[in-house]
Amino acid sequence: MHLPFVTESIVDDVLGFFAGLTAPLNTLLSPIRLLHVSALVSLGFVQPPFTPSLAVPITRNTTQHNDHQVLILGGGVAGVMAAQTLHRRGITNFKIVEARDELGGRMKKFKFGAPGREYELELGADWIHGTQTGDGPANPIYDLARKHGLSTQPNSYRGSMTTYDFTGQIDYLDVFYKAVDHFAQLTVAGGDRVPRGLIDGTSRSGYSLIGAKPRTHQEAAAEYYQFDWEYAQAPEQSSWIASSWANNFTFNVDQGGFSAENLLSTDQRGFASILQAEASEFLTEEQVLLNSSVKTIKYSSDGVSVTLTDGSRLSADHALVTFSLGVLQNDDVRFEPTLPEWKAEAIHGMAMGIYTKIYIQFPEKFWFDTEFALYADRERGWYPVWQGLDIDGFFPGSGILFVTVTGDFAKRVESLSDEVVKSEVLAVMRSMYPNTTIPEPDAFYFPRWNSDPLYRGSYSNWPASLVREHHLNLRATVDKRLWFAGEATSLKYYGYLHGAFFEGQRVAADIAQCIQDDECPGLPHIAEVLSTSSYHLEFM
Ligand SMILES: Cc1cc2nc3c(=O)[nH]c(=O)nc-3n(C[C@H](O)[C@H](O)[C@H](O)COP(=O)(O)OP(=O)(O)OC[C@H]3O[C@@H](n4cnc5c(N)ncnc54)[C@H](O)[C@@H]3O)c2cc1C
Numbered sequence: 001m002h003l004p005f006v007t008e009s010i011v012d013d014v015l016g017f018f019a020g021l022t023a024p025l026n027t028l029l030s031p032i033r034l035l036h037v038s039a040l041v042s043l044g045f046v047q048p049p050f051t052p053s054l055a056v057p058i059t060r061n062t063t064q065h066n067d068h069q070v071l072i073l074g075g076g077v078a079g080v081m082a083a084q085t086l087h088r089r090g091i092t093n094f095k096i097v098e099a100r101d102e103l104g105g106r107m108k109k110f111k112f113g114a115p116g117r118e119y120e121l122e123l124g125a126d127w128i129h130g131t132q133t134g135d136g137p138a139n140p141i142y143d144l145a146r147k148h149g150l151s152t153q154p155n156s157y158r159g160s161m162t163t164y165d166f167t168g169q170i171d172y173l174d175v176f177y178k179a180v181d182h183f184a185q186l187t188v189a190g191g192d193r194v195p196r197g198l199i200d201g202t203s204r205s206g207y208s209l210i211g212a213k214p215r216t217h218q219e220a221a222a223e224y225y226q227f228d229w230e231y232a233q234a235p236e237q238s239s240w241i242a243s244s245w246a247n248n249f250t251f252n253v254d255q256g257g258f259s260a261e262n263l264l265s266t267d268q269r270g271f272a273s274i275l276q277a278e279a280s281e282f283l284t285e286e287q288v289l290l291n292s293s294v295k296t297i298k299y300s301s302d303g304v305s306v307t308l309t310d311g312s313r314l315s316a317d318h319a320l321v322t323f324s325l326g327v328l329q330n331d332d333v334r335f336e337p338t339l340p341e342w343k344a345e346a347i348h349g350m351a352m353g354i355y356t357k358i359y360i361q362f363p364e365k366f367w368f369d370t371e372f373a374l375y376a377d378r379e380r381g382w383y384p385v386w387q388g389l390d391i392d393g394f395f396p397g398s399g400i401l402f403v404t405v406t407g408d409f410a411k412r413v414e415s416l417s418d419e420v421v422k423s424e425v426l427a428v429m430r431s432m433y434p435n436t437t438i439p440e441p442d443a444f445y446f447p448r449w450n451s452d453p454l455y456r457g458s459y460s461n462w463p464a465s466l467v468r469e470h471h472l473n474l475r476a477t478v479d480k481r482l483w484f485a486g487e488a489t490s491l492k493y494y495g496y497l498h499g500a501f502f503e504g505q506r507v508a509a510d511i512a513q514c515i516q517d518d519e520c521p522g523l524p525h526i527a528e529v530l531s532t533s534s535y536h537l538e539f540m
Pocket residue numbers: 073074075076077078079097098099100104105106107123124125126127128129292293294295322323324327332333355356357449453454455457458459485486487488495496497498500
């Protein structure tokens with residue numbers, strides 16, 4: 001099995017920060033006893049139950065007056081992987097508390113299409129980004145997909161593209177491929193700044209420094225496709241170093257990444273089915289509380305008490321918060337006492353990007369035959385990335401395509417009515433196809449991730465103003481009882497499913513150690529993140 005904490009430690013070593021931060025995780029496997037996990041009762045995500053028999057450590061250090069040893073708040077990837085890690089360590093007195101009626105979080109399918117032409121499509125995560133190269137590190141989501149037989153289709157991000165601007169179809173693939181080269185240069189140069197100890201900047205500064213300065217609409221659209229479409233924010237809003245690392249550790253095999261491959265889930269059970277199938281192998285009915293929204297989290301060094309919106313209460317020795325960064329930023333859940341300043345600074349220092357897929361179904365296909373199309377409007381980011389699903393390997397005959405918008409433009413789209421957005425989308429299609437009469441769609445839908453109180457955005461993005469110490473504080477434990485994990489707490493893979501996967505595993509392993517060991521330091525924080533000296537008064 002791939003051991004993420006080892007590679008994360010290597011990252012820390014490279015940075016020269018916080019050596020020895022990660023405690024060894026396999027030191028506590030004695031004494032042991034056999035644990036029998038009860039058969040899983042139907043929760044709406046059940047596959048045939050099995051009863052594993054595991055050699056596991058006896059747990060210690062339980063504070064007797066709390067109902068549970070651990071409350072796992074949120075049932076997305078991080079929450080489920082945390083539960084599995086506790087289970088594997090022999091800790092079974094935990095409960096996942098989830099607001100929705102199923103596990104999966106931002107893996108979320110929906111039924112789309114006119115009656116008789118409906119498909120299960122994905123509102124949230126859609127791709128396994130990076131798979132595996134040879135015997136190299138595997139994306140754990142890829143492992144789950146193979147284990148549970150997920151139907152996927154490779155998506156050619158760079159090899160199957162038609163280009164348009166506001167005058168119609170026009171070939172600017174040369175511009176497109178130049179932007180691909182620029183992005184490669186940007187991320188190699190950004191990654192290279194770390195070992196040399198150079199200060200971060202925005203990805204916009206990075207682009208300018210490598211000489212990439214988009215001046216035309218087409219150049220701007222090509223850059224958008226490489227950057228904004230991945231990070232869900234603009235280069236101006238993004239760290240140069242972190243963006244480089246996020247790319248390299250996922251896609252760049254030379255830099256420790258999985259592979260450059262992107263697999264789109266086409267599975268009609270939904271992408272989340274792999275997580276639900278995994279969960280069904282170890283979770284019992286008592287360990288999951290669905291349809292239950294957390295309102296307040298009260299914590300002290302004695303434990304954690306959680307109040308739900310229906311007024312009921314749960315208590316535990318430890319709580320693991322896996323809610324999205326957006327939820328934490330928007331005070332949708334109240335902490336008592338309020339979180340310490342160092343934690344609040346980290347939460348508000350990281351950013352939440354928005355990534356909105358706008359699905360459209362027509363009576364029949366009249367558009368590009370490639371997998372993707374790029375539209376260069378006069379305004380950068382105006383309905384730019386189009387993806388056809390009515391194509392072999394995906395959903396031929398479906399009449400479905402979708403356009404993706406991101407960042408501030410996606411926020412704007414969310415504030416408009418469906419009808420206004422539909423009319424803007426159709427106007428763009430009329431620009432792309434000036435000689436075609438665009439018919440009325442049979443179906444049209446897009447989610448509003450930013451206004452959804454369970455998410456408040458799509459996934460995190462790292463701004464240039466956030467330094468490594470802030471990020472360390474994002475995942476640090478508060479009062480040795482309140483733990484944090486999720487895609488946003490991942491140093492190497494923030495934003496991605498695999499980031500949430502590794503973080504759930506890693507933080508739960510630390511909680512397990514805390515429960516089973518006499519020592520419980522929790523994950524450390526830095527009380528005050530100090531200036532890197534940009535504003536020394538003597539210069540003023
Ligand atoms: C549009 C979109 C596209 C994406 N595309 C990809 C992709 O293709 N590939 C990829 O790798 N990643 C993608 N991602 C990112 C990926 O989905 C996330 O990184 C990952 O799912 C995060 O998992 P998590 O466990 O950290 O958080 P979540 O999945 O958000 O889990 C947290 C859980 O907490 C629950 N919750 C929130 N508030 C409360 C409350 N008050 N009480 C109880 N429960 C609560 C939520 O319902 C949720 O289930 C995408 C995300 C979005 C939104």
